[in-house]
Amino acid sequence: MAPAHYTAPRPVVFSGPSGSGKSTLITKLFKEYPTAFAYSISHTTRSPRPGEQNGKEYHFVQRDEMEKMLKNNEFLESTEFSSNLYGTSKKAVEDVANTGKICILDLDKQGVKNIKKTDLNATYIYVSPPSYEILEKRLRDRQTENESAIEKRLQEAKESIEFSKEPGVYHHIVVNDNLEVAYNFLKGLLIKEIDEVTKRQSAAH
Numbered sequence: 001m002a003p004a005h006y007t008a009p010r011p012v013v014f015s016g017p018s019g020s021g022k023s024t025l026i027t028k029l030f031k032e033y034p035t036a037f038a039y040s041i042s043h044t045t046r047s048p049r050p051g052e053q054n055g056k057e058y059h060f061v062q063r064d065e066m067e068k069m070l071k072n073n074e075f076l077e078s079t080e081f082s083s084n085l086y087g088t089s090k091k092a093v094e095d096v097a098n099t100g101k102i103c104i105l106d107l108d109k110q111g112v113k114n115i116k117k118t119d120l121n122a123t124y125i126y127v128s129p130p131s132y133e134i135l136e137k138r139l140r141d142r143q144t145e146n147e148s149a150i151e152k153r154l155q156e157a158k159e160s161i162e163f164s165k166e167p168g169v170y171h172h173i174v175v176n177d178n179l180e181v182a183y184n185f186l187k188g189l190l191i192k193e194i195d196e197v198t199k200r201q202s203a204a205h
C-alpha cells in the first residue's frame with residue numbers, strides 16, 4: 001500500500017494499429033522492469049474463455065450490472081464490440097495507482113478519444129508501424145487472424161494513423177521499425193517514472 005502523501009505515477013496509455021507492436025513493446029517493459037508496471041483490468045460482458053479468471057484478465061460482469069455502472073459514470077471509457085460491452089473503470093486505474101505501479105492502458109482510437117475527455121492525467125503514446133506495407137506483412141506473418149479480420153484491421157489502421165497525426169492527441173510517437181531501437185526510445189520516455197517507482201519500492205523493503 002502506498003503512503004498517503006505520495007503522488008501516484010502517471011498512467012501510460014498505449015495506442016496504435018493492431019500489429020504495430022504494442023504487446024511486443026509492453027511485454028519487453030514488463031520483462032525488464034517486472035515490478036514497475038501493471039495493466040488496468042477492464043470490465044467486459046463477454047463470457048470468460050477457458051482458463052480466464054474473474055479479476056485477472058477481466059472483471060466479468062452481467063450486462064445489466066455494467067449498464068448500471070455506466071449510468072453511474074464509473075467508467076473512463078467504454079465501447080461495444082461484437083455485441084459485448086468493454087470498459088475501463090475509474091476504480092481499475094485507481095487500484096493500480098494504489099499499488100504504486102505505473103498503470104498501463106492499451107486502447108483503440110475510440111478509447112483514446114473517450115478517455116481524453118476525462119481528467120485522467122496520462123502519458124499518451126502511439127506505437128506506429130514503419131509503413132502500412134510492413135504492418136500488413138506483420139499482421140499476415142503473425143498468423144493470428146483470418147483474411148477478413150486482417151482486412152478489417154488494415155482499414156482501422158488507416159483511420160488510426162490519420163488520427164495520430166492530429167495535433168495534441170499523443171505526447172509521443174514510437175515508430176516500431178527495428179524493435180530494439182523502438183524499445184530503447186520507449187524506455188527513454190518512461191525511465192524517469194520507472195526509476196522513481198523502483199526507488200520507492202526498494203525504500204519500502
Ligand SMILES: Nc1ncnc2c1ncn2[C@@H]1O[C@H](COP(=O)(O)OP(=O)(O)OP(=O)(O)O)[C@@H](O)[C@H]1O
Binds near residue numbers: 020022178180
Ligand atoms: N520491430 C519489429 N520488427 C519485426 N516484427 C515485429 C516488430 N515488433 C513486433 N513485431 C511482430 O509483429 C507482430 C505484431 O506485434 P504485436 O502482436 O505486438 O502487435 P499489437 O500492436 O500488440 O497488436 P494487437 O493490437 O492486435 O494486439 C507480432 O508477430 C510481433 O512479433
